[in-house]
Amino acid sequence: MSYEQRAVHLRAAIPEIPAEQVLDMLRHDDAVLIDVRDAEEVKGGLPEPAQHLARGQLELNIHHLVDDVHRPIAVMCASGLRSLFAAESLINLGYTKVFSVRGGFKQWKDAGLPTRVPQQLSVFDRERYSRHLLIPEVGEKGQLRLKSSRVLLLGAGGLGSPVALYLAAAGVGTLGIVDPDVVESSNLQRQVIHGEDQLGKLKVDSAEAAIHRLNSQIKVIKHPVLLDESNALSLLQDYDLVVDGSDNFKARYLVNDACVKLGIPNVHGAIYRFEGYVTTFAASDEAPCYRCMYPELPPPEMAPSCAEAGVLGVLPGVIGLLQAVEVIKLLLGIGRNLSGKMLRVDALNNEFSMLDIDKAEQCLCSHHRDEIQIKPIEAFACAI
């Protein structure tokens, strides 16, 4: 039988419906509309309610979209011909209510029915992020999620440097950076996002240059300001997630209070000499916050002072990248995160320990979070 003869045969055998009837079917019959055109073809648009599953992938993957063989399926292609062949395949697989949309996407558009432009990775991005696409937990959907994510880095210092570099490489689409400082030579031992040629320049500018050298597609939003009670909420509110790599107690408490109030997860890291802490304050009803663990700041004699502020240069790499892993998992909604747990790293002795953090009933995070007032934090000047 020739192709034309087969098409005539199928037209007689497969029920066809006009594009105008599809929306009704979706609404009233719990039907599903599947666009079987190639990826290239749907770039310009596809029916708003359609799922895209290219003809070549149909038999292998249809069960992911439709697991009930009696659920009505409307199949659409460009003109209404390929959809006949696709519908036949589905019937052969055992689906009982399969329709071909007459006139295909052309008719859909001509009838003025709703369309959307699909979110898709470009060919370049597909190659660039191919090692992500190969991981089922990430995949194209996850990579698109990272691309549309907005992460605020508090500090472009020891912790902020590796976090920024790896999140940029991983394709997190928007990175905000809060840091009022300029690059000093004593930073270069650990703040690997900055180089000798950036000495004296604003850290946010230096970080932006390094991020764009790595990944020109990342949108960098620079905030060369000191976080305080007057700007904390406005700085944080447009972000999905905050990475706390700040270097003083005042910022630690401010970012905690603002994140808890706004419901923004805060991935916390802190370092000193050979030791570091990592956790996630998830800012949910069940999750503890920084104040649950430390309701009060330590007095000067119980906190390391600036004169003691040494840190092993590679330690922020270890702690910062543990934070970066948390960020990716939180953005993708995969795996287990460190909410309610503090990971303590003792690099000198190779000890990793997990400490519980309980939600404190009397903590501000346990009562009407949205009513929290962002108050100035009284911290003595020189403590880390």
Next chain:
Amino acid sequence: MSVVHINLPVPLRKLAKGATSIECQANTVLDALLKLDEIDASISARLLEDDRSALKRYINVYVDGKHISKTGGLQTTLANSSKLEIVTAFAGG
């Protein structure tokens, strides 16, 4: 008496001549913290409220990974070779 191992937080280490941890004999968490005064008489006062009924609010103590608030507070009994971790905040980044 149990022999227990205490990890010192950074701000206490200079009082302990740089030691990061010490071993001592103690039956409860409170015993163990008071034993630290043998190294430097000011230590327990930095960790405990004046009446020794509770930890200061910026101090956390874990015994074998569990916060003492879940195991009996300062009266938590210590087994031989228990590991106490005194945790204070630091804010470096």
